[in-house]
Amino acid sequence: xxxxxxxxxxxxxxxxxxxxxxxxxxxxxxxxxxxxxxxxxxxxxxxxxxxxxxxxxxxxxxxxxxxxxxxxxxxxxxxxxxxxxxxxxxxxxxxxxxxxxxxxxxxxxxxxxxxxxxxxxxxxxxxxxxxxxxxxxxxxxxxxxxxxxxxxxxxxxxxxxxxxxxxxxxxxxxxxxxxxxxxxxxxxxxxxxxxxxxxxxxxxxxxxxxxxxxxxxxxxxxxxxxxxxxxxxxxxxxxxxxxxxxxxxxxxxxxxxxxxxxxxxxxxxxxxxxxxxxxxxxxxxxxxxxxxxxxxxxxxxxxxxxxxxxxxxxxxxxxxxxxxxxxxxxxxxxxxxxxxxxxxxxxxxxxxxxxxxxxxxxxxxxxxxxxxxxxxxxxxxxxxxxxxxxxxxxxxxxxxxxxxxxxxxxxxxxxxxxxxxxxxxxxxxxxxxxxxxxxxxxxxxx
Ligand SMILES: Cc1cc2nc3c(=O)[nH]c(=O)nc-3n(C[C@H](O)[C@H](O)[C@H](O)COP(=O)(O)OP(=O)(O)OC[C@H]3O[C@@H](n4cnc5c(N)ncnc54)[C@H](O)[C@@H]3O)c2cc1C
Ligand SMILES: NC(=O)c1ccc[n+]([C@@H]2O[C@H](COP(=O)([O-])OP(=O)(O)OC[C@H]3O[C@@H](n4cnc5c(N)ncnc54)[C@H](OP(=O)(O)O)[C@@H]3O)[C@@H](O)[C@H]2O)c1
Numbered sequence: 001x002x003x004x005x006x007x008x009x010x011x012x013x014x015x016x017x018x019x020x021x022x023x024x025x026x027x028x029x030x031x032x033x034x035x036x037x038x039x040x041x042x043x044x045x046x047x048x049x050x051x052x053x054x055x056x057x058x059x060x061x062x063x064x065x066x067x068x069x070x071x072x073x074x075x076x077x078x079x080x081x082x083x084x085x086x087x088x089x090x091x092x093x094x095x096x097x098x099x100x101x102x103x104x105x106x107x108x109x110x111x112x113x114x115x116x117x118x119x120x121x122x123x124x125x126x127x128x129x130x131x132x133x134x135x136x137x138x139x140x141x142x143x144x145x146x147x148x149x150x151x152x153x154x155x156x157x158x159x160x161x162x163x164x165x166x167x168x169x170x171x172x173x174x175x176x177x178x179x180x181x182x183x184x185x186x187x188x189x190x191x192x193x194x195x196x197x198x199x200x201x202x203x204x205x206x207x208x209x210x211x212x213x214x215x216x217x218x219x220x221x222x223x224x225x226x227x228x229x230x231x232x233x234x235x236x237x238x239x240x241x242x243x244x245x246x247x248x249x250x251x252x253x254x255x256x257x258x259x260x261x262x263x264x265x266x267x268x269x270x271x272x273x274x275x276x277x278x279x280x281x282x283x284x285x286x287x288x289x290x291x292x293x294x295x296x297x298x299x300x301x302x303x304x305x306x307x308x309x310x311x312x313x314x315x316x317x318x319x320x321x322x323x324x325x326x327x328x329x330x331x332x333x334x335x336x337x338x339x340x341x342x343x344x345x346x347x348x349x350x351x352x353x354x355x356x357x358x359x360x361x362x363x364x365x366x367x368x369x370x371x372x373x374x375x376x377x378x379x380x381x382x383x384x385x386x387x388x389x390x391x392x393x394x395x396x397x398x399x400x401x402x403x404x405x406x407x408x409x410x411x412x413x414x415x416x417x418x419x420x421x422x423x424x425x426x427x428x429x430x431x432x433x434x435x436x437x438x439x440x441x442x443x444x445x446x
Contacts, residue, residue: 003058005385006031006072008394009376010097012081015043016362017369019064020104024373025101025306026072030380031391033097033401034068035087038135039077039406039414042069045362047135050160054428060362068408074395077406078435082137083311089348096394098383099376102312102319102336102350103369106304106357107375116256120144121264123158132164139433146296147172148422150267152253153301154178157190157358157362159302162245166198170241174198175293179252179284181215181274182208182225189232194235196229198245212251214274218282226243252286256298260399267293271349284352303358312348313338317357319350327378334375349376401436408444417441 007030011018014036022032040046045060056398068075078088081104088325092100109128111117111122121144129203130138149171151158165171178185180196205226208215214220269291305317313320313336318357322337334355336348351372354363358370405413414432422430432438 002301004029006382006389006391007098008096008386008391009033009038009099009101010035010081010092010378011101011103013037013043013102013107013354014041014064014075014077015103015352016045016060016365017105017323017354018043018101019067019369019374020075020366021101021351021369021373023070024069024370026070028373028377030377031073031395032073033395034073034075035079035081035398036077037080037104037107040411041075041077041192047130047133049362050163051133052329052428057364058429061185068411074095074398075406075408075411076398076402076438077411078259078287078402079398082309085309087398087401089311091222093347096390097387098426099347099349099379101372101376102310102348102354103352103372104307104310105353106317107307108305108314108317108437110303110305110357111300112253112302114253115137115253116258116264117255117257118330118414119264119295120262121146121280121295122256124304125151125153125161125299126304128161128299129157132168134431134433136433139431144297145169145171145347146264148175148295148318149173149297149299150175150177150253150293151299151301152177153303154184154247155186155301155303156188156191157303158301159187159195161299162195165311166195166239166241166243166245168332171189171243174243175295176245176247177253178247178249179271179272180282181211181220181249182222182247183215183220183280185247189228192232192413193235194237195239196232197239198228198243200231200244200246201227201233203246210267211220218274218276225251250284251413252284252288253298255396256313257292257338258345259314264295264296264298265296267295271294273323303407304353305357306354312345312350313340314334319352319354321355325375326373329374347379349379404443406438409426413446414438 011034022034025032165174208222208240251269254270255268259265271287271289275285277283321333325333325335334349338344351368418430
């Protein structure tokens with residue numbers, strides 16, 4: 001610190017949105033405390049992006065490292081913010097933080113409330129993704145993946161899960177299920193290439209033929225969707241397994257069946273048709289006919305919701321935001337609000353997947369974080385600047401809330417230890433699987 005008077009902001013969550021928001025705030029003279037649940041920064045860029053995308057992940061890590069080294073950004077990992085967690089929003093206010101930007105991602109689970117969701121062998125994609133990317137708490141949890149797996153959803157997360165099941169678990173069967181049709185899928189060509197060698201193309205064509213009349217009734221072209229899939233085939237990456245991968249359309253899960261030991265024995269689905277909604281969007285409508293799929297594992301890859309334990313008002317699966325924002329950015333609201341008591345909350349802002357759960361790539365979260373920061377900066381312009389002593393006192397007190405709090409020099413030590421371990425094991429990279437191992441390395445006498 002240099003004796004300059006400045007504003008003081010807490011950014012909650014060090015994924016791409018929070019890290020780029022911190023950069024923007026610090027560049028504009030704000031002192032930021034960047035509080036993160038995980039010891040390591042990066043969020044889903046560290047623990048979501050598929051583990052073998054080494055180049056992409058190390059490029060992102062380098063950018064994050066640079067931002068955390070900026071004066072004006074104080075990183076504190078291993079601190080969870082929320083009601084009944086390490087530190088609450090009110091405690092942050094009492095420490096003197098003038099605004100709080102929530103960039104904690106979408107950590108809540110979006111269940112459909114179906115009978116059988118509690119059976120052994122039913123998982124949410126996020127948990128499995130955290131498991132194979134070695135996020136402490138999930139890395140050592142056991143996942144009972146059987147031989148025949150249904151994955152609900154047709155987005156890129158489904159593709160990542162299919163990739164894991166095909167390449168790592170080498171299961172017999174992966175069935176991806178979509179409630180809508182082949183023209184409404186949300187995955188990208190690039191992600192399809194990773195698993196396409198296992199896709200049963202004849203079965204895919206037959207499935208498109210099965211739903212082609214419904215597609216045509218809405219002006220969709222079945223031939224076009226077939227061509228999309230077939231045209232990517234030449235770029236399909238070689239496979240390591242004989243997993244049979246199929247896609248199924250116009251089906252919604254209604255019940256998961258289990259045996260006396262509580263294990264999954266099947267998935268009951270209902271057929272849908274497609275209708276044009278009043279908003280111009282194509283929607284699934286149930287037909288009432290049901291059938292049972294022979295699977296022993298079910299994974300929901302249908303997106304996530306935000307974490308209610310942060311203690312903020314909710315609207316659906318996200319935090320409620322002010323409909324008439326004081327500081328709109330590109331026409332959007334970044335201001336958390338209580339719909340029952342508008343304008344009660346003035347100092348809490350939201351960005352990234354905490355604002356729009358499960359939406360977009362790293363670049364989208366980065367831009368959203370920066371827009372959230374811009375809204376915070378406008379809010380701060382009406383507040384007094386704090387003295388260096390006030391800022392330092394608040395930042396120093398934060399450290400007491402961790403288990404312990406992990407600061408940037410500690411991260412550097414951890415990173416060096418992981419690199420050393422990777423070298424000695426001859427691996428591309430190595431990650432300690434538990435917080436205890438990481439803390440032991442960080443606190444060891446060097
Ligand atoms: C499986 C999967 C694969 C993906 N692959 C790609 C890809 O290949 N390429 C790409 O561009 N994008 C990919 N994405 C999308 C990308 O990861 C997201 O767009 C981006 O990470 C969202 O950023 P965020 O900062 O909003 O949230 P997150 O990345 O989720 O970060 C949230 C951060 O908040 C912290 N946190 C949570 N709760 C609290 C709390 N209570 N207190 C303090 N801290 C908290 C977490 O520890 C985390 O560090 C993928 C997403 C998923 C789910
Ligand atoms: N490699 C990558 O680049 C990568 C990897 C993973 C994730 N991501 C990104 O991360 C974001 C989130 O991905 P995502 O796959 O979780 O979300 P997504 O792209 O929105 O896909 C979610 C899927 O779940 C279905 N679904 C949602 N609610 C449902 C319900 N109630 N019942 C049945 N099906 C339901 C959706 O169907 P409807 O269309 O009918 O709603 C859709 O097929 C995306 O932006 C994605 O691109 C990128």
